[in-house]
């Protein structure tokens with residue numbers, strides 16, 4: 324089941340790339356394994372998956388401890404400042420930096436641990452009250468505050484688009500984030516790399532790829548529906 328699902332998602336990504344003349348190699352598929360058992364992760368690894376996403380620190384740490392194959396882990400859920408010390412030196416890509424205060428805390432802990440930390444800035448493009456993330460208008464100011472941090476490195480932007488029936492409804496959101504990343508890139512700011520655009524989930528990853536996503540975060544589409552009893 325997992326193997327078929329991965330093949331389907333990869334084929335869909337390739338097709339979306341073809342529609343807009345992109346190279347599928349530009350798009351990293353992150354398997355979002357939250358709530359799923361280690362055996363599912365192992366199965367996905369055996370199918371060639373190299374990137375996994377978790378949204379809770381505790382669950383992420385438990386899983387990284389047990390998965391011995393070297394894979395790239397992504398923290399995609401909200402990070403509280405009091406948990407920064409657990410994640411800052413683990414080589415995770417942290418997609419969910421949503422305040423300057425959090426970035427400052429990452430910097431402080433990274434310096435203390437002599438580590439370096441790669442982050443994305445989460446942008447609440449759709450202005451949903453229930454979601455975390457910088458307001459679109461505030462991203463440039465945030466970048467000018469975070470860029471000077473010696474041990475924290477901005478690699479790009481991330482957004483969680485609204486849940487919609489028709490993924491086309493999110494196209495403008497993805498296009499807007501892409502435009503912002505190009506604008507930032509053109510400014511050539513020291514210690515700011517805009518190579519990552521993390522957007523698109525099971526429901527809308529194809530549209531996100533058409534609009535320039537370099538990372539898509541797919542959970543249900545790979546592992547099936549989640550069991551929140553865990």
Ligand SMILES: *Cc1c(COP(=O)(O)O)cnc(C)c1O
Pocket residue numbers: 355357378399400483524525526540541542543544
């Ligand atoms: C759970 C989650 C996903 C994956 O969602 P699916 O709809 O199951 O693909 C992607 N991104 C974030 C931030 C998530 O929390």
